[in-house]
Structure formats: structure tokens, C-alpha cells
Amino acid sequence: MSFINYSSREINCKIVYYGPGLCGKTTNLQYIYANTNQNAKGKMISLATETERTLFFDFLPLSLGEIRGFKTRFHLYTVPGQVFYDASRKLILKGVDGVVFVADSQVERTEANVESVENLRTNLAEQGYDLDKIPYVIQYNKRDLPNAAPFDELRGLLNPRGVPDFEAIAPKGDGVYDTLKAIARLILTELKKGT
Amino acid sequence: MQPQMVMYDEEFQQISAVCERLAREANAKIVFLVDKNGQLIASVGATQDLDTTSLASLTAGNIAATGGLAKLIGEKEFSILFHEGERDNLHISVIGGRVILVVIFDTRSSLGLVRLRVKKASDELNKIFDGLLKKVQVPGAGSPFAEITDDDIDNLFSE
Ligand SMILES: Nc1nc2c(ncn2[C@@H]2O[C@H](COP(=O)(O)OP(=O)(O)OP(=O)(O)O)[C@@H](O)[C@H]2O)c(=O)[nH]1
Ligand SMILES: [Mg+2]
Numbered sequence: 001m002s003f004i005n006y007s008s009r010e011i012n013c014k015i016v017y018y019g020p021g022l023c024g025k026t027t028n029l030q031y032i033y034a035n036t037n038q039n040a041k042g043k044m045i046s047l048a049t050e051t052e053r054t055l056f057f058d059f060l061p062l063s064l065g066e067i068r069g070f071k072t073r074f075h076l077y078t079v080p081g082q083v084f085y086d087a088s089r090k091l092i093l094k095g096v097d098g099v100v101f102v103a104d105s106q107v108e109r110t111e112a113n114v115e116s117v118e119n120l121r122t123n124l125a126e127q128g129y130d131l132d133k134i135p136y137v138i139q140y141n142k143r144d145l146p147n148a149a150p151f152d153e154l155r156g157l158l159n160p161r162g163v164p165d166f167e168a169i170a171p172k173g174d175g176v177y178d179t180l181k182a183i184a185r186l187i188l189t190e191l192k193k194g195t
Numbered sequence: 196m197q198p199q200m201v202m203y204d205e206e207f208q209q210i211s212a213v214c215e216r217l218a219r220e221a222n223a224k225i226v227f228l229v230d231k232n233g234q235l236i237a238s239v240g241a242t243q244d245l246d247t248t249s250l251a252s253l254t255a256g257n258i259a260a261t262g263g264l265a266k267l268i269g270e271k272e273f274s275i276l277f278h279e280g281e282r283d284n285l286h287i288s289v290i291g292g293r294v295i296l297v298v299i300f301d302t303r304s305s306l307g308l309v310r311l312r313v314k315k316a317s318d319e320l321n322k323i324f325d326g327l328l329k330k331v332q333v334p335g336a337g338s339p340f341a342e343i344t345d346d347d348i349d350n351l352f353s354e
Pocket of ligand 1 (some may be wrong): 019020021022023024025026027028052053054055078079080081082088141142143144168169170171
């Protein structure tokens with residue numbers, strides 16, 4: 001839930017990157033962190049296992065500039081994708097303003113992608129959110145791999161609602177900022193509606 | 196779903212004053228207030244060398260995680276957490292189920308004193324947040340973003 005602070009003239013919004021284990025959520029944040037101006041970002045925090053798997057969350061605060069005299073700040077979080085960390089995923093989703101679903105394009109991850117979307121839908125519903133109504137974008141990551149499924153196939157499977165979607169190669173940055181801008185735009189448009 | 200979180204200058208001044216007094220009366224180094232989603236509301240004391248944004252996010256994560264634990268064992272929520280360090284200690288408490296008050300203190304203070312002062316400050320903060328909530332629920336309180344245009348949003352991303 002966004003936080004409008006009239007005192008400091010700031011608006012804070014929360015974006016959560018969701019998706020199956022190893023799909024590239026953390027890599028998205030790492031790329032953004034490495035390629036964003038010093039004065040537009042805060043420290044990136046990663047609560048990870050010794051093998052670099054996300055244990056609780058990654059966190060990256062970003063400022064995107066001003067709208068009508070209000071500084072827009074976005075707090076980016078990733079969830080741990082591994083199935084057994086479901087309790088943690090639910091906690092991270094609290095107060096979310098928009099979700100990026102990062103899909104792993106590899107053919108053998110098809111089922112993991114589908115399960116993860118279903119898990120997202122369930123966990124959002126528990127908080128009273130409807131996946132079909134909240135700001136939502138999809139990223140098909142790992143497009144560089146030879147075993148990546150065809151784009152149309154992934155889109156047909158994961159994007160029946162026709163939300164903004166992007167192909168990506170997260171370590172190279174392809175599609176990373178496009179995805180971020182799209183979700184930020186949807187969140188601001190939602191704020192404009194003044195729900 | 197939680198209600199939209201809003202902060203106005205008037206309440207911000209009141210909240211800061213309560214935190215200032217708490218810091219003074221509890222001999223604390225730092226006092227800060229965070230919403231449950233990890234957004235910093237106010238901070239007072241020796242915060243200049245401190246990454247308060249990170250602190251806010253981790254504090255909220257901490258409360259969320261212990262809240263999850265509490266549920267599992269059939270508790271409502273652990274409304275007070277205490278972490279003892281070699282030099283500094285952290286006292287974390289949930290106020291009115293919605294905001295988190297953090298006090299950082301060292302040997303110039305004590306857990307007993309901090310507890311006592313936090314209790315008093317909590318009541319005051321609770322009242323302020325109650326008032327804030329009522330203000331937000333007034334119809335027509337209006338978002339400053341109601342009038343933004345697609346161009347405004349486009350401009351944000353043009354560089
Ligand atoms: N080839 C290729 N590798 C990628 C791509 N994106 C991420 N990876 C690699 O995939 C591995 C896992 O990436 P992470 O970003 O840690 O995955 P995650 O989604 O955060 O995983 P969890 O934290 O377990 O949920 C890393 O070794 C990345 O370098 C991509 O687009 N192409
Ligand atoms: Mg990760």
C-alpha cells in the first residue's frame with residue numbers, strides 16, 4: 001500500500017518481484033542497482049543463503065524523480081522462489097502496490113512457472129488482493145538460453161489477461177528497465193484513479 | 196487490505212515531538228518509527244551515519260517474520276522484541292497493531308527505563324495515528340495524484 005507523505009512531499013510504493021526459484025528475480029535487482037545513479041538509489045539488502053539463494057528477501061530503494069512536487073520512491077523487493085519458503089513469500093506480499101512476475105523461459109521450467117503464478121494468486125487473495133486487478137507485469141527471462149520456449153507459447157500460457165510483458169536477459173539488462181518502468185507506470189496510474 | 200497510509204505535516208510534527216521526548220527521557224541514541232510495510236515515518240537522534248531506509252525495511256521484515264512465528268504457535272503477535280548487543284541494544288515494539296517503534300540505546304540507559312518510556316510514548320502515538328486515520332477516511336481527502344496526467348508519468352521516465 002503506497003504511503004503518501006505530505007510532510008516530506010514523498011510518495012512511497014512497493015513493488016514485488018515474484019517467480020519460481022532461480023528465474024532471475026535477484027539478478028533483476030542487481031542489474032538495476034549496478035546501473036542506477038548513485039543519488040537515485042539506496043543500499044541493496046540481500047538476505048540470502050550461503051549459496052546465494054534468496055532466503056527472505058532482497059530490498060532496493062529507488063527514487064524515480066518528481067511528479068507535481070512529490071518525490072516518487074519505489075521499494076523493490078524479491079521473494080524467495082523456492083517452493084518451501086512460502087511463509088516468507090506471504091509476508092513480503094503484504095502492502096504490495098504492484099507485482100512483476102519473472103518467468104524462467106526454459107522449457108523444463110514451464111510447470112514451475114505455472115505453479116508459481118498460481119501460488120501468487122493464492123497468496124495475494126489471502127491478503128485481499130485480486131491478481132486480475134492489481135498492477136501486474138510479466139517478464140520472460142533467460143531468452144538467451146537455447147532451451148528457451150517460444151515467446152508466443154509462454155505468453156499464451158502465462159498472460160491470458162494481456163498485461164504488459166517483456167522478454168529479458170537479466171544479467172545483460174535486456175528488458176530489465178522496460179519491466180520496471182511498466183510496473184511503475186501502472187502503479188502511478190492506479191494512484192491517479194485514487195482508489 | 197490495509198488502508199492507504201498518509202502523513203500530514205501537522206501529525207508529522209506531533210509524532211516527531213513524541214519521538215524527541217522519548218529519546219531524551221529514555222536516554223536513547225536513536226528513536227525511529229516505521230510502518231509495517233517498511234517505510235520510514237520519522238527518526239530522531241544520531242541518525243546521520245545510519246542507513247535509516249535499510250533499517251526501516253529490515254525492522255519491518257523482522258516484525259513480519261516474528262509475527263509469522265507467533266501465528267504458528269497460536270500467539271497473536273509478539274508486540275515487543277529486544278535484541279541485546281555488545282554495545283547497543285534494540286527495543287522494538289508494535290504500536291496499535293500498525294506502526295513499529297524502534298529505540299536504540301546503550302549503557303547510558305537500561306531496558307527498564309526504555310520500557311517505561313516507550314509505554315507512555317506508545318499511548319500518545321496511538322492517539323495521533325487514530326486521528327490520522329479518521330482524517331484520511333474523510334471523503335474528498337483526495338489524493339494529490341488525482342490530477343496527474345499521462346504526460347506527467349511519461350516525463351518521469353524520459354531521460
Ligand atoms: N543465462 C541466463 N542466466 C540467468 C538469467 N537471469 C538470471 N540468470 C542466472 O540464474 C541464476 C539464478 O538467478 P537469481 O537471480 O539468483 O534467481 P532468483 O529468482 O533470485 O532465485 P531465488 O532467490 O532462489 O528465488 C543466476 O546464476 C543468474 O546468473 C538470464 O537471463 N540468462
Ligand atoms: Mg533471489
